[in-house]
Amino acid sequence: MANSQTVSFTLNGKAVQAEVEPRELLIHTLRERLRHTGPHIGCETTHCGACTVDIDAMSIKSCTVLTVQCEGTQILTVEGLEQNGHLHALQEAFTQEHALQCGYCTPGMITRAYRLLQEIPQPTEQEIRYWMAGNLCRCTGYQNIVKAVQSAAAKLAAQPA
């Protein structure tokens, strides 16, 4: 591959490397080289949020970042949320509150909600709607997604730190 370079970063706690051309988008590296197909390609135009991943504690649309920009970063995808076989509270809440139908937007929704709850652990409904506005869902009408985020927030707050 002409002009390719090695990029190293941490993916869900593991050190990884990828040989990429500078023009390769992170979503393609994650899905096609590193076989992390949780982040989805929805619109490919920075609108829908299905490709959202967490990079250095920021929610980022991975269709709009070059892999070479991610040298040395810590990346978290939806695959990294489950711990020791236990789903994350958000993953549990999304199933219990019926916050998904087709499921296409769900990895992006959950990854974004994860960062939101790190920043605002007990968001109001209005805050959830404002801070989740970069993720589109065509099935649910959003109501149950909001409920799921509220439910996960309550569960996480009840857990001992």
Place this chain on the structure above:
Amino acid sequence: MIPRPFEYHAPASLPDALSLLQRYGDEAKLLAGGHSLLPMMKLRFAAPGHLIDLGKIGELKGIRQVGNEIHIGAMTTENELVWSPLLAQKVPLLVEGARLISDPQVRYKGTIGGDIAHGDPGNDHPALMLALDASFVLRSAKGERTVPAGGFFRGPFVTAMEPEEVLTRIQIPIPGAGTGWCYAKLKRKTGDFATAAAAALLRAKAGRVEFVRLALTNVGATPLKAQAAEQYLQGRAFDDAAIAEAARLAMSICEPSVDQRGDTAYKTAMAGEMTQRALRTAASRSQ
């Protein structure tokens, strides 16, 4: 959607970035947050041979007070503006504006400097900068110059920046105590550009306008400073008639392009409506 091939450079310091820019000239583009440039490269509206990523240059970040001004590094992100306690206290107009830009994910990446230097009349910071009387520090290998926001925006995607220059810092005079503020933005949905928006600063004393600044987003080839409206309001009693006349004067300078957001008449009318809302809200926050 994949960009054309290019060479990627990630300089660790500003001098390194400037020498790369000097070496590659017109073939190079600066990468800030990348949320305007990368979409354009994916659509192949832009195909630079060299991409110079400013993301590793720490000195281009940060918000601080210097005397009576706020200095903001050009690579400071929208999200950092939104959460800045210093800005909330000193320049709340900028926080209100940043909260209305695009969506949360984009705000983690998008930068104030990128938004300004891109020269897109749909971007929000340009009008905010006009309302705030901001100035921009431009650096090249040859030296540094400071350009007021008023002379910076020349046309769609055209600014006063030379190809070898980097926008390093935004300097904003802190509005006087008691100045009210508002950024009123009409948009079809989260993430959309403004159909029309108005940025206002206003301070009233005993019902009369003592200080006013007004600028408009996305209703012309550049952001527009509504100077006639400002001059009309200056010193005048702030009442419904004055607000209506200021809006009429603001509408008279609008030349919006027609797109799916609306036709000329609609967008112009919305610029008037946003002007009225911005002035009323700013006045209500004036002390």
